[in-house]
Amino acid sequence: MSFGFNWAPPSLIVSMLGGKEYVIKLLEKKEFEVPNALRSADDGKGRMPSRSGPALRQDGLDAGRYFPAR
Amino acid sequence: MIETVKNVAVLGSGGTIGSLVGGLIAQQGIKVHFLSRTVEGAKRGLQRAIAQARSEVISRNIICGDYNHLFEDALKEADWIIECVSEDLVIKKKMYEMIDAHKRPDAIVSSVTSSLPLEILPKGRSENFRKNFLSTHFYNPPGKMLACELTGQSDTSPEVVDFMKDFLQHRLRRAVIPVKNVAGFAGNRIAFLLLNRITALAAVYGAEMMDYLIGPYTGRQMPPLATIDLVGLDIHKAIIESLYNNTNDEMHHSLVPPGYVDKMIQNGSLGNKTPDKGGFYKKLESGKLMFIDPASCEYVPAIEPHVGFVEKAKHLIHMGQYRDAFEIIKTASGREAQIVKDILCVYIVYSYSRVGEVTEPVFGINGIDSNVLWV
Numbered sequence: 001m002s003f004g005f006n007w008a009p010p011s012l013i014v015s016m017l018g019g020k021e022y023v024i025k026l027l028e029k030k031e032f033e034v035p036n037a038l039r040s041a042d043d044g045k046g047r048m049p050s051r052s053g054p055a056l057r058q059d060g061l062d063a064g065r066y067f068p069a070r
Numbered sequence: 071m072i073e074t075v076k077n078v079a080v081l082g083s084g085g086t087i088g089s090l091v092g093g094l095i096a097q098q099g100i101k102v103h104f105l106s107r108t109v110e111g112a113k114r115g116l117q118r119a120i121a122q123a124r125s126e127v128i129s130r131n132i133i134c135g136d137y138n139h140l141f142e143d144a145l146k147e148a149d150w151i152i153e154c155v156s157e158d159l160v161i162k163k164k165m166y167e168m169i170d171a172h173k174r175p176d177a178i179v180s181s182v183t184s185s186l187p188l189e190i191l192p193k194g195r196s197e198n199f200r201k202n203f204l205s206t207h208f209y210n211p212p213g214k215m216l217a218c219e220l221t222g223q224s225d226t227s228p229e230v231v232d233f234m235k236d237f238l239q240h241r242l243r244r245a246v247i248p249v250k251n252v253a254g255f256a257g258n259r260i261a262f263l264l265l266n267r268i269t270a271l272a273a274v275y276g277a278e279m280m281d282y283l284i285g286p287y288t289g290r291q292m293p294p295l296a297t298i299d300l301v302g303l304d305i306h307k308a309i310i311e312s313l314y315n316n317t318n319d320e321m322h323h324s325l326v327p328p329g330y331v332d333k334m335i336q337n338g339s340l341g342n343k344t345p346d347k348g349g350f351y352k353k354l355e356s357g358k359l360m361f362i363d364p365a366s367c368e369y370v371p372a373i374e375p376h377v378g379f380v381e382k383a384k385h386l387i388h389m390g391q392y393r394d395a396f397e398i399i400k401t402a403s404g405r406e407a408q409i410v411k412d413i414l415c416v417y418i419v420y421s422y423s424r425v426g427e428v429t430e431p432v433f434g435i436n437g438i439d440s441n442v443l444w445v
Contacts, residue, residue, distance in 0.1 A: 006215065006290065006291040006292075007261070007289055007290045007291075008288075008289025008290065009435075009438070009439030010417055010418050010421035010422060010435060010438060010439065011435045011436075011439050012289070012439070013289060013414055013417060013418060014418060016289075016392060016393060016396040017396055017400060017414070018396075018400070023418060026411070026415065027415055027418070027419060030411075030412065030415055032415055032416075032419045033320065033419070033423075034419075035419060035422035035423040035425070037422040037423070037425035037426070037434065037435060038418070038419075038422040038435075041422070041434065041435055064390065066289045066290070066291075067286070067287060067288075067289055067387045067392055067395070068286040068287075068291055068387075069286075069287075069384070069387050069388035070285070070286045070287070070384075
């Protein structure tokens with residue numbers, strides 16, 4: 001079973017951190033092996049969070065759902 | 071091959087996921103047999119299903135019974151048999167033997183497990199059973215989380231997988247996630263590794279501090295150790311052990327629970343289901359909140375941590391300024407900031423590294439994203 005893993009999706013975290021170029025540099029600095037899927041992904045900057053719209057829309061994930069104000 | 075689902079049998083309906091999934095199906099006007107070891111267990115499941123639906127009307131579609139009295143009749147009628155019994159291979163295989171002896175040739179059988187290897191579950195069963203056997207891994211609670219991972223094993227007929235995908239999407243309104251037949255599928259594989267790493271960090275920095283640092287402001291509805299309390303420490307350990315035994319990747323070493331978690335389980339401190347004994351959290355009758363001290367396995371009063379960058383980020387999240395909040399995290403320094411950034415990095419690295427392994431490469435990171443969303 002999976003229990004309540006209502007987490008911000010990994011690509012949204014990449015976006016929130018500033019996009020893939022920043023994240024790749026961060027990972028390299030921390031000596032993580034950078035996954036190929038990240039290197040070949042889009043830049044992640046275009047995924048602007050919004051407060052409305054369906055959660056699965058890949059062009060506008062609703063950040064308000066994943067970052068509760070608590 | 072069945073053409074539609076009019077009758078369903080839920081085996082293990084006394085448990086949480088069995089009763090809630092069974093309730094969802096009954097809400098669609100489908101007749102559901104709730105079967106359990108005892109009729110009282112099945113009726114407890116019925117009450118849970120009613121609470122989820124917030125309507126007693128669904129009970130018109132639910133028939134409760136025990137394995138000794140209703141099993142054969144229920145299986146004769148069932149188009150779809152959902153196995154939700156204990157996460158124990160011996161118990162499941164015994165159940166499959168019984169199902170194989172009594173099910174209709176065209177009935178579909180699915181398991182809700184994601185931690186036991188799907189490939190070995192139907193071993194020894196008839197060709198017909200194996201052809202109609204697959205995994206429908208509903209997320210919990212299914213009334214709030216729509217995701218359902220779907221995969222067959224090597225003998226499953228592709229038509230059966232296609233039929234279930236269509237039924238789950240259009241009748242049960244699930245967000246179906248096609249996953250590969252690998253241990254933990256996608257959701258549990260990623261989430262439990264991360265949770266286990268946090269239990270290890272809690273041994274050093276404390277349980278309360280870890281849940282504070284990796285709290286909702288980092289992108290989750292519930293702090294990680296509170297999530298393990300919800301899951302149950304025993305279940306958490308069972309899933310971690312299954313992942314350890316059935317996977318092998320660059321973070322395999324992170325799939326060993328720290329010693330204090332074993333001690334908590336031995337003490338009966340399993341989380342929310344043992345409120346008297348507690349879990350990572352324990353609430354006293356007075357309402358006072360206590361936390362486990364991993365060093366002693368005793369409960370200690372909350373210290374209510376207050377770290378500058380965390381408070382700033384939480385405030386910005388509260389204001390809806392998500393990117394600004396992450397700028398605070400990015401530019402923060404000190405031990406606590408490094409812990410937060412390390413965990414975010416592990417989440418990113420582990421998730422992106424599983425693309426193509428747990429989901430089809432064609433979906434890219436979207437296939438992984440779908441597994442952690444609350445849709």
